[in-house]
Amino acid sequence: MDWSIQEIAKLAGTTSRTLRHYDDIGLLAPTRIGSNGYRHYDDAALVRLQRILLLRELGLGLPLIGEVLDREASAPHALRSHLEWLRGEQERLARQIASVEHTIGALEGGERLMAENMFDGFDHTRYKEEVEERWGKDAYAKSDAWWRSMSAEEKAAWQQRMSQLGRDWISAFERGIDPAGDEAQALAQRQFDWLRGIPGTPGGGGAGPSKEYFLGLAEMYVADERFGANYGGQAGAEFVRDAMTAYAEREL
C-alpha cells in the first residue's frame, strides 16, 4: 500500500501533474516524502483522491472540494448550491444561443432583404440564377436551426415584414432623402421593431435591442460587404446605417 506518484495517478485515472498540483494547493498531500524528495501515497490518500475526483467530475471547484472533504460543508449541501449555479449557467447559455441565432437572422435577413428587393424592379428572370446562387437553396439550408425552429406562420410573417421593409428602405435610398429625416427615421423605427420581434436580443430583453447592439448591428451591415454588394459602393448599406445610427442616438 505504498505507491509512487505515477502509480497512484494511474490507479485513480489522473495524471502526476494533477497530483503535484493538489499538493501545491494543499488539497491532497502525499503520505510520505522520501529523502530524495519523491512523493509516496498510501491507500488513505487514494481514498481521498477518489473523493476529490468524484466531486471534480461534477464540476465543483477545488477549494470547495477541500471544504467538503474537511467537513466544513456537507457534500449534498455543496452539491445543491452547485446545482443552482449550474442551472444559472445553462440559462445564460440558452439566452446567448438565442442571441446568436437572432443575430445570424438579423444579418442574413438584412442581406437577403436588400438583395431580393434589389432585383424587384428589374428583370427578375435575368438575375434569378444569380440570386439563387447567392442566397437561394443554400441560404435557406444555412439558416437551419433558428429558421427551422419557427412555425410556418412565423416564417411567413418574418419574411413579409422583411420584404416590405426592404422595399421601403430601397425606395427611400433611391429617392435620396435625408437619413436623419422623418421618413428614414420611421423606417429605422420599423427596423427596430422587426428586431424586437425575436426573443433573446442582447441587452434588451422584451424591450428591444440595446443601443449598443443596434449600433453594432448597423455597422455590421456596412462591414459585411455582401449586405450592400448589390448597391455598388455600399451606399445603400451606409444609408441604412446612417438612419439606424441617428435613430439610436435619438431614441435609445
Added chain:
Amino acid sequence: MDWSIQEIAKLAGTTSRTLRHYDDIGLLAPTRIGSNGYRHYDDAALVRLQRILLLRELGLGLPLIGEVLDREASAPHALRSHLEWLRGEQERLARQIASVEHTIGALEGGERLMAENMFDGFDHTRYKEEVEERWGKDAYAKSDAWWRSMSAEEKAAWQQRMSQLGRDWISAFERGIDPAGDEAQALAQRQFDWLRGIPGTPGGGGAGPSKEYFLGLAEMYVADERFGANYGGQAGAEFVRDAMTAYAEREL
C-alpha cells in the same frame, strides 16, 4: 470627433482598461497617440469598437473577433460555428446537471436508506421524531428539483428498491458476513443497478457508473458522517463501502 480614452469608453459602454487591453493585443489601436502618450480615438475607431462589443456580447473570443473584423471570416459564418460549440456546451452542462442531481439522490438516498431501515427493527415510535427531524419533512423538500421531476411511479419504484436494498444491507452487516463474499457482492451488484437506474451517471452513460465514480461514491458514504451515524462508529457505512469497493475492483 476626437475623444479621450474615457470619453470613448463611456460612449461605447465599456471601460478604459478594456480599451488599453484591446490596444495591447492589437484588436483596436487608438487613432492617434499624443506626445504625452495619451490615446485618442476618432469615430472610425468608435465604429470598430461597437462591432467588437456586439460580437463579444455574443460570446465570441477576441482573436476570432479580430479575424471577422479584418475580413478573414464573415460574421454569419463565424457566428454559426460559434453556435455549434455553444450548443455543445449547453449539452455538456445538461449532462453535468443530471450527474449532480443523480449524485445528490445517491447520497441522500443512501442516507435515508440506512436511517429509515435502521429503525425498522426497533421501536419505531420512539425514534420517529428523531428520524423526522433528520430526514423527514425537510429532506423531502430538499431533494426538490430532481425528486419533483420524477413521476409518482418512478418515485415509488425508487423508494421501493432503495428500502429493500437498505434492509438487505443492514441484515448482511448485522450478520457479520464477509463484504467480499458472494452475498455482499450480490448486494453491491444491486447497488450498482440501482445507481444505473438514473440517467446521467458520470463517465458511464447507459452502461452504469464508472469505476471511479462508484468508488468515489462508496467513499462519500463513509465520509459523510450522517450516512452511517445510526450505526455507531460508521461500521455499517464501512461495510457497504468495503463491499462496493471489492465489487468495483472485480467487475469494473
Added chain:
DNA sequence: GGTAGAGGTTGACGCAGCGTCAATGTCAAG
C-alpha cells in the same frame, strides 16, 4: 507659481486548473 484633483501612462498580479516544456537529480538494469 504652487497645489489639488481628475485623468493619463506603463507594469504586474490574480483568477482555474492544470498542460507543457525546461533543466536537472535519482534509481534500477545491463
Added chain:
DNA sequence: CTTGACATTGACGCTGCGTCAACCTCTACC
C-alpha cells in the same frame, strides 16, 4: 558506466480584463 524511465522544482500559457501601484500631465483655482 551508461541508458532509460521516472522524479523534482520552477515557470509560462490560456481568457479577459479588474484591480492596485507608482508615477506623469493637464486644468483650475488661489
